[in-house]
Amino acid sequence: MPSEEEILSKVQETLIDALGVDDDEVGPEATLVGDLGAESIDFLDIVFRLEKAFDVKIPRGELFPENLASKDAGFIKDGIVTLEGLDELRAKIPHADIDKLAADPKVENIQDLFTVDMMCKFMVNKLGS
Numbered sequence: 001m002p003s004e005e006e007i008l009s010k011v012q013e014t015l016i017d018a019l020g021v022d023d024d025e026v027g028p029e030a031t032l033v034g035d036l037g038a039e040s041i042d043f044l045d046i047v048f049r050l051e052k053a054f055d056v057k058i059p060r061g062e063l064f065p066e067n068l069a070s071k072d073a074g075f076i077k078d079g080i081v082t083l084e085g086l087d088e089l090r091a092k093i094p095h096a097d098i099d100k101l102a103a104d105p106k107v108e109n110i111q112d113l114f115t116v117d118m119m120c121k122f123m124v125n126k127l128g129s
Contacts (some may be wrong), residue, residue, distance in 0.1 A: 007123050011116060018042060019056045033119075038114075050119075056126055063122055065092040068110050081105040090114070095121035100101040 002010070012026045019036050032038040038046070043064045051058055060066075068089065075085025081101065090098045091111075096113040 001127050002054075004124060007127070008116075008120050010053045011050070011119050011123060014046060014053055015116065015119075018045045018049050026116055028115065028120070031112050032114040032116075032119075033111040036094065039057075050123065054123060054127065058126070064114065064118070068092070076107055079107050081107060081110065093118070095125060118126050 008028065011121065012023065015026050015032070015036060016023055019032075019038055019042060021036050025036060030036055032046075033053065042073075047058050047063055050056070050063070075082055075088050081089070081098055082105075086102050088096055089096070089101065093113060096118045097115075098113070101113060
């Protein structure tokens, strides 16, 4: 298994290639949407590139779960992620910093969960299993 440093390097290379950003922009705390400008279509490309870089299969929705802000599930109320919603996010994306979202649980902050560091933690878990 590659070291965490090697995983970070490959994740950074993947994001630089997929998003056309400079390497100095892709620090561990960089958010995919806010800092790196990723759009929904980019998430598919990122997963594809990670699969190739690490020679793994990442099932749809495993790294980037879909419909996280769905009002139908009852996890959102008045633009705020409910406690049940936070628990659901912890279950769906255990590699993300849900406590940071819990401090300011606005729906629009969900996208800030997707950071370079989160992707590295995901890959460490994926490669370790």
